[in-house]
Amino acid sequence: MTAVPGTEPGTLTLICDECGDTVDAPEVAHDEEIVWPRLGPLGWSGSPFAAGQHRCPPCSLLPPPYDRLPTSRPQLGASYDLREHDDVDAVVITPLTDVDAEATVVLREALEQALDTYRHVLVDMRAAEVIDSAGLGMLVRARQHAKQRGGTLTLAAPSRYVRTVLHTMRLEGLFAIAENATTVLDARHDS
Template sequence: MTVVRGDERTTLVCDVCGDTVDAAATDGGLVWALIADHGWSGSPLADGPHRCAHCTLTSRSGGTAADGPGTGGILGIDHRDGVTVITCAGDIDVDSEDTLRTALRHATEVGGHVVVDLSHVHLIDSTGLGLLVRAHSDAAARGTTLSLAAPSTFLRTVLRTLRLDGVLPIHDSRAEAVAQVTGRAGSTASGHRS
């Protein structure tokens, strides 16, 4: 979401469709009031991604990753060379926690390293982060690794702010993450990045 504050007006711009809504500028709390008053949704952080009312309804009615942010889902689970890659999409939050939990449980049952591809994820809340941290701890206890691949700039900021970038291995791409955990890191760009 873009917040444009002026002396007399505050304008929000939807991250998905570019729609705008504005109101007379008042105190700093106006941004949250403006979001709530117009049916917008998104991140609990003021500068994080948000959706206008239309895009919020689209996401709740089953929009796909190609349609923009929406209810979290799993686009695929691939097993290769001792690595399970879980490709997530949409928002990873309290509404989609069961889907991610099931995918992570499946990866644990298969065994080996786990890469969570976040390239199609637009938002993650504390519920989603908690699932990833627990899965990372479980993987470490089994002698394997859980890595994150291709998080957006916003997700990287959230991870850095919460100091999870020092806990969870983060890679620029899915290929880089897979190469790192399979010991083929020399065939791609350098490994761990935060």
């Protein structure tokens, strides 16, 4: 959930991480440790922490997608999942942590190897809530590497925060963005 000042005084606009719909709620203190416990009773579900993923009341009633990652997030030693799809010359790399300077150390090498081996690389961002400048730089370089080799680099399921960073840095048009990796792989099978 993203919370921004509401259109009316004394309100917050809440944005669902699942569907992107917005709802106005009474304003609460801006300390993130206070925001989530006060808004949880309004029907929102998700992480018990303020910084985690949250779903609006209608999305809370839906079952989670079949390919949802576990809510517990591994430490750096297991910071990504890699799934090869030789039948469509693609690989899906799923960062299991935020894409920050620490995770970038491990992800950079995996991306380089993937780009040297496969024509299509999908970076499934569904478990990465945040990206910093090191992660963004890594993705820009990876996209350039893919283009030089005649391949593609697609970002799947980026969080609202990641989308905001891409927009702020005027990079949203640089990357192909998909709702999820499954859709991209299915399209590759059909072509």
